[in-house]
Amino acid sequence: GAGVSQSPSNKVTEKGKDVELRCDPISGHTALYWYRQSLGQGLEFLIYFQGNSAPDKSGLPSDRFSAERTGGSVSTLTIQRTQQEDSAVYLCASSLQINYGYTFGSGTRLTVV
């Protein structure tokens, strides 16, 4: 596609429910990143996928968070048993090569009530 597509754009969920966030990167981009943006906290790295290699999960804040990338393309970030502190904007980015820069999606705004 022309850009990185994320869905849904907004998600309101009840505390304790599971949510799935989707990212569709630019076709051909082998690198895919998930970041979390909280008010006043900047961007927090969550997970990195590169091709068919094992993902770098070092940024995931707890075992309630997981992500997968199917066929080297679409990625899904899953948050189980959501908590209020999970409320944030979740951003996905893809890249063809690290020194080319990154293309970000518009994000999913998650609100846990």
Place this chain on the structure above:
Amino acid sequence: AQSVAQPEDQVNVAEGNPLTVKCTYSVSGNPYLFWYVQYPNRGLQFLLKYITGDNLVKGSYGFEAEFNKSQTSFHLKKPSALVSDSALYFCAALSGGSYIPTFGRGTSLIVHP
């Protein structure tokens, strides 16, 4: 470890005046440096990058940034600010051996008419 500091949460400037948004970094080896801009309810948009070569890099919308190795800085500049430049600006750094960029906390630029 990589780190990026944006010492100002907010920068205010009058339209037509020059603007500077500050960024300092700490990475091992030679850095890759990036600036991104985020408009309300949008993802991050790439402005410019420094990989190697000339210390002064020019990017989108008339922005430029100067890489200063001795001061480990990569300040974003524009000679004449526009009201439409008002947005959130993020600096990012990546060391040569890493694949995961570290972002600063962001600086809110407000350009007054």
